[in-house]
Amino acid sequence: MNKTDEKLLNNVLDNNPYEADSYNIRKNGKSIDRKINPYVNIISKEDGSGIDIYVKENTLLQIIDIPVIITESGLKDVVYNDFHIGKNSNIVIVAGCGIHNSFSHDSVHDGIHRFYLEENSQVKYIEKHYGSGMGTGKKILNPITEIIMQKGSRMTMDSTQLKGVDSTFRTTKATLYEDATLIINEKILTNNSQYAKTDFLVNLEGTNASCHVTSRSVATDNSYQEFTSNIIGNAKSFAHVECDAIIQDKASVKAIPEIYANFVDANLIHEAAIGKIAGAQLMKLMSLGLTEKEAEETIIKGFLK
């Protein structure tokens, strides 16, 4: 692993993958390093399209790192990672993808992550996307996350993209059964002419299923963002979707809320707010001694914290 690889990994992971309980590192379309243990098994799919990660029942406090890095300009990498989380497990999965492109061909990573959470299992899934390199070739990331949550399971998904990704189309689909809870926190910052589209489709199928989606985004320069959420309540369930966006310069943000209550006790809420930084916020921070630019940066940093 060279310096560029290490930098990419540092930017997509909050931890050192070699200190995780288990890991699979993928570079330029191939697994380059892997560690398993008696509780977590990682097996390559026979057709070479990705990996299956098996977490045994009752596994507690395991950290699994599944990063992807791409440094080969022009590569289109598609990977299927399937996570099978056994009953009563409680684990952390740290994923993320970094692309470094110094040349003129577009580099693309389409990561399809499928989660199967058995009864009463808990997953914290941390995913970061990052791009670097001065080449004219684009850094493109199109993650698809599909989540099936059995009775009493709980998943928190923290998804962050703050720098360097030219184009992304992020799709998250989830089906929640009885007493399952899904919490999604998404943070996106786009600049220059970057494009980011996010789609959430959540089906609340079981009694007392609940879903909380918080999306905070900042769009600057000429960038474009689109946020779509579609929450369907087919049972006594609860959902709260909150989409907040700050726009600057000539950026555009579109939020498309869709909530569909298909059961009398489904309680679904969608809130969306888009606007520039409030003048009063700038004035308050300037009255504490920050310049206008520092105040702007502080507000955005806090907003995306």
Place this chain on the structure above:
Amino acid sequence: MLELIDISFKRDNKQILDKINLKLDNEKFYVITGPNGSGKSSLAKIIMGLEKPDTGKIIFNGVDITNKTIDERAKLGIGFAFQQPVNFKGLTVYDLLKIAVKKEICKKEACDILSKVGLCALNYVDREVNTSLSGGELKRIEIATVMALNPKLAIFDEPEAGIDLWSFQNLTTVFKQIQEQSKGITLVISHQERILNIADQIILLENGKIKKIGDRSSMLDTIFKEEVCCKGVNTCE
């Protein structure tokens, strides 16, 4: 010392302030009072740089600050507590206090500042400054940020509004602490008799002009005999 020279300010064809001339000395507590619409808040905002006067000059400790930005005035030692505290998604009380003191402080130091405004600090220091806090809590945090600045000129725009659960006694103690610490000027916009009662000097504004200025004893008679404060004001005691 703060000196306002011929400050005039007009908005929507209405003369909000009309040739205001005023000198404020260090180590004194001033209250600007007057009926609604008399120009009190506009004058305070002009001193902080939140509004720009159409004419006139502002001299602070010998420096002409008329064309200085808000942050430049803050760096010269002017602090301003907003009448309506501002919400921030993502910024915590701790973040704001660190910005105000201009250095890294530990949570205990932040807690010490918060406890001065009557907040049980540990419960608040990591809270976001947003609508999950009550109006009274936000107001006290607003006052705490100005205390943390240790300003030479501390301006409070109607500080009593919204702090009904917190005693006025504490508020007056805060004002005294700020003044003792900085040896500077405290300037409060208020209708409240209990705040007027602790002023060294009271400035009565009416229709954008200084109607009268004087020490507490002489001014209180004028204000309450003429019921100036209570004209159109519901918050007066």
